[in-house]
Amino acid sequence: MKIAGLTWWRGNYGSILQAYALQELISLYTNVEYEILDQYGEIASVGNLCDRLRRWGIKKTLKKIRWKFASSGFKARNEALQKFVDEKLRLSDYRYTEETIKECLNKYDGFICGSDQIWNPLLSSVNDIYWLGFAGEDKLKIAYAPSIGVDECNDDTAKTIRDNLKTFDFISSREQSSSDFLNYLLGDNLCETVLDPTLALPRDKWDEILPKPKLSSNIKYVFAYILRGNKEQRQLVEQYAIEHGLKVVSFPYLDSDYIEKYDKQFGDIQIYDASPTDFVQLIRGAEYIFTDSFHCTVFSILYHKLYCLFPKIGKTQNVRLNDLQQKFQIEDRMIKSNNLLEVNSLKPINWETVDENLDVWRKKSVSYLVNALEKRKV
Known part of the structure; x- marks a missing residue:
């Protein structure tokens, strides 16, 4: 057939x-x-x-x-x-x-x-x-x-x-x-x-196609994959990275309908030439993830990475992210303010429960x- x-x-x-x-x-x-x-x-x-x-x-x-x-x-x-x-x-x-x-x-x-x-x-x-x-x-x-x-x-x-x-x-x-x-x-x-x-x-099928990491193993970083968002959200990522001694890796200007000019200076390491598998590899190697993306959240879950969700600009966009978390009994990680205290107060994820549900x-x-x-x- x-x-x-x-x-x-x-x-x-x-x-x-x-x-x-x-x-x-x-x-x-x-x-x-x-x-x-x-x-x-x-x-x-x-x-x-x-x-x-x-x-x-x-x-x-x-x-x-x-x-x-x-x-x-x-x-x-x-x-x-x-x-x-x-x-x-x-x-x-x-x-x-x-x-x-x-x-x-x-x-x-x-x-x-x-x-x-x-x-x-x-x-x-x-x-x-x-x-x-x-x-x-x-x-x-x-x-x-x-x-x-x-x-x-x-x-x-x-x-x-x-x-x-x-x-x-x-x-x-x-x-x-x-x-x-x-x-x-x-x-x-x-x-x-x-x-x-x-x-x-399955995760092992993704592992089979992942390329060599773009970054040296001694670089500890936050991966910021923000499709839309605003300047304040990006500055919150910078604050988190400074507090935790991490670099910020970013993909600038991801959505041509929602250009944020702050992307010009956002990120210690700005990457443009990433393939889809480079994207997954960067999630796999990150210490922490900041995103408003459904699929970035998916791979954060697959690779057991702590993440913080920014509310996504656009009608009905956040339903997908909330539904994804509910499937795996993950407490809502979408922050309501651009406050570092709120990010740091997010609870750890029970990955054993996540994997059982998955x-x-x-x-x-x-x-x-x-x-x-x-x-x-x-």
Whole structure:
């Protein structure tokens, strides 16, 4: 059986790593032939430029191009991301668009969508390809851990989502809140909650692909991976590092929609040219993590790293982080003020309890995925 995946797999470290993780989970636990549909092409290409102009308009597109391609640092980051995609992701030979997607129907027995926020109606259309509306009734349709990111919507959107879901053979979501909302729309308990694929893939499988550390082993550091945030949060990281005798390692200007100018001076060690696996390796080697990122939190949990969460700017963004902590019985580590006392008062994490919960969730998630791909209702 040949299955194609549709998800976000570019633009940031988490998206790329979750796409890789689902690919590897399918290879590890099934004999299914799997590849990811290429709906992007090269990061810097005429086709992608045209797509962005249609979606964002000239002003926003030029702003994003400026931040992504105007300096050697951003070019190095894009090249590192693209290199991982080229070497690690199994992509379709042909690039599909919304207009040409049906041309792939004779190549695959089914489709799987997820993970990431591909179903969030605030980020993408409820009529786009990630809802698999192009696939006919004869094709297997599976949702693995997409996040919808909202708990309410207008009647028209609700009807479209409900109609989309009724065409799926298997439905799951990454957050319990998303599953509750989708089941409410369906009027039935058809949607299961499963792990993001980055958590479902065992840690030893990540260890196998990690590169040599970028930093010397004698450098003790705080890793600050802040997608949005503000100057005050970054200054809090600096205060923590000074108090604990640590360096600050940062990835400047991660989100071109939320540029924080303080990033220009933030970080004793600023890294632009990190690959997705460098990102994981830096988490693995850190003494402490500061982040507002879902996937940075995921790998902090996988590698038993104490972390502090900044509330993420943007409606509904923090639900994902809170749900993740609740899964593993981690006391909320999202701080409510930029106060060092609050950071230092965060309690230690019981990693034994975390691992016990992770094992239960991992078995459940793998079972769902295998059963879905083998077309077994349980």
